[in-house]
Amino acid sequence: MNGGRLVRLADLPLQPWKNGGGVTSELAIDPAGAGADSFRWRISLARIDADGPFSAFPGITRWITLIEGGGFTLDFADGHRLDVPQPFVPHRFDGGLAAFCRLKGGPSRDLNVMARAGLAMDVRVIAAGADAPPEGHALVRADGALVRLDATRLLQAVCR
Template sequence: MSSMIGGGRLVRLDALTPQRWKNGGGVTSEIACFPPGADWKNFDWRVSRAIIEKDGAFSVFPGMLRWILLLEGNGFTLSFADREKLHVTERFAVESFPGDGITHCTLNGGPSVVLNVIARADMLMRVNVTTSRAPLPSLGHALIAEAGVSVRLDEQTVLHAATGIR
């Protein structure tokens, strides 16, 4: 469910439709995608919430950059063929990695909930977490506009993913 707010849409995160991963290792709920209606093969950028339920491979996104942020759980380690491992264990810390390499995820004792941002490598995409007491988006919601998304993480913390074409 969403409503229009000053040129953007306010979306309830608990109203998103989860989709099971192809490899069965978790579920993803798309928060926003541009252009609207694009599928996983032809989007410019995408923001989603995922539950990683078991160890396994991440999907490969050629020509894309990825950012991931731990929301809940003990975190995980991402292993790559061509670079050092990435340990995702700090809540609300934004980590980034290329989308075109083979990536294997090993959970640290149970499922983890994350936010994912994926964007074309030729786009300028800024992903950061800030302290904000502004009323929008409210807890449990995302504010979606053509240039990006803001997701309320807790009462004081907001993830911003904003674009600008290079």
């Protein structure tokens, strides 16, 4: 992922979640200017301050990666449970399922990647090389983003 535009994460504006239950900062969206119901893929940072419902995104595959805080559990309407206890591990799930979030130890921040079902999106944590964006930044390209997680790791999200 060479080229692209460097984005300072702290400069991203806050916007309400689709369900109004929290706030998120959109890092990248395809196509540019798409809304919550019309994007192909989207990458955002979210703050979870209290237990509550997650927004449902029918027809969307989601990956959620804890980046700060004590973690959380998602309880889905179909009885499935997703435990997110440690940072920097992407977890994939069906974004169309209703889910309730329970925090484990206070507020948390997470990185979300969402893609239309059937779209080939590769989401993984990789080692930061010499060409990695600096801490607190992301490199956004037409096909995805590299997000600096800490001194040694990046989250790579690429639409193939």
